[in-house]
Amino acid sequence: MIIIMQNECAFSKIHPLPLFMWFVSVISFTVLAMNPIIVIISFIGAVAHRILVSKKISVKSIIGNAVFMMMITIINPLFSHHGVTELFFLGGLPVTLEALIFGFFMSIVIQTSILWCLSMSECMTSDKIIHLIGKIFPKIAVLISLILRFIPLMKDKYKRIIDSQTALGEPISYLSAFSVLVSIFLEDSIDTADSMKSRGAELKNRTNYSNFKFSPKDFCFLIFDVIICAVIIISIKKGCLNFSFYPSISEIPTENSACFSYIMFAILAFVPAAVEVIFWTRFVSISSVLNIPMKKQKH
Amino acid sequence: MKKRSIWVIIILLIVVVFALNFETVGKHYSADNGKSENYVGYVVISVDANQIAENKIIVPETEIPISDDDTAFSVLNEILTEQKIHFDYAGVSGNSVYVKAIDNIYEYDYGDLSGWMYSVNDNFPTISSSEYILHDGDIVKWVYTRDLGRDVGDNYYAK
Incomplete structure (x- = not known):
């Protein structure tokens, strides 16, 4: 299916x-x-x-x-x-x-x-x-997936900061928007780290769920x-x-x-x-x- | 904002093109480079790449007149322009110039230690060719080395 x-x-x-x-x-x-x-x-x-x-x-x-x-x-x-x-x-x-x-x-x-x-x-x-690489390089795999997640998130946040500046009627400053963005993300990354730690991200023998089956078709490909x-x-x-x-x-x-x-x-x-x-x-x-x-x- | 930056880059390009001296091919090779006639003597210049192939001589030994501020680079520039041979250098003509290529033979083309060097009276000066003032009777040789000068007689890196 x-x-x-x-x-x-x-x-x-x-x-x-x-x-x-x-x-x-x-x-x-x-x-x-x-x-x-x-x-x-x-x-x-x-x-x-x-x-x-x-x-x-x-x-x-x-x-x-x-x-x-x-x-x-x-x-x-x-x-x-x-x-x-x-x-x-x-x-x-x-x-x-x-x-x-x-x-x-x-x-x-x-x-x-x-x-x-x-x-x-x-x-x-x-x-x-x-x-793909979670078993071999667990840390690198988490890092890559975090980075890939953060880029679109950052773009979205940046747009929202600019929008809120516009709504407040302040002159738009890309520099200050960027500095706000950086501080938001420093806080966010600490949150993420705490959350990951509390869920046991560093423990050994931790598995992750994936639903990919290596079918004969994939083997042929x-x-x-x-x-x-x-x-x-x-x-x-x-x-x-x-x-x-x-x-x-x-x-x-x-x-x-x-x-x-x-x-x-x-x-x-x-x-x-x-x-x-x-x-x-x-x-x-x-x-x-x-x-x-x-x-x-x-x- | 995106559009503006594109226009800035386009305008910069146009400025670069016009700020640098624009010449057509014919004009470049026929240009009278405004040299004064106050010759103070003659030097012999030759350009070869014997390290690449046997008897690969780009400019045979040629005698050319020099004025009192001519350098090893300026006579090379003069002879190559006269004979319509391609060459490439880094740096502004007059300050420390580095010759990258002569006749489409580039530095690094034949290994990591290859490039163009010059010798005056069989000595390899340790200053830029555009700062070496020539005197009457000097013999200037531009040679292509494949081994940092060791194969063409420079003893600076002899060990």
């Missing part, structure tokens, strides 16, 4: 271990492979997943992201003068086409990893993190992930995906082995979007998309 909240993505129904492995592998390939095809595939996959999951995509956020990417593209050639194609000179130093293209490439890499991390924070909730990772790591080690920006831009590798790993990576990167499409078209009836908050579904 699968219970799905309306705002939850279907991809997060996978067991935390394969899910975490999947995110780590995709994000690390995006950042470390330094290959434009891999990065573009990853970018399209991330955008597809965000479009399917997020209900808050606005034109404003798209423009904001585009401006952010443009800034990185412009700033890189101002600091890096590497490259053979000189466009013009600034203060006696060349501004090169290679540095501009590398800046654009890096902006896509950063944007893609931000999008994947957004999906990851939605899929990997704190209970999953505790389930893990094996699938590991095999594709192995293929891509081998082709990176062999140098099939090598691509260099400096001093001149090399040709994009298109041999058979490189194409094979592109296809493999595409399969990996489009898993969440595919899971989303398949789940919402096959397993969820129309009524759950409407205003019923929770839907039980025979699976």
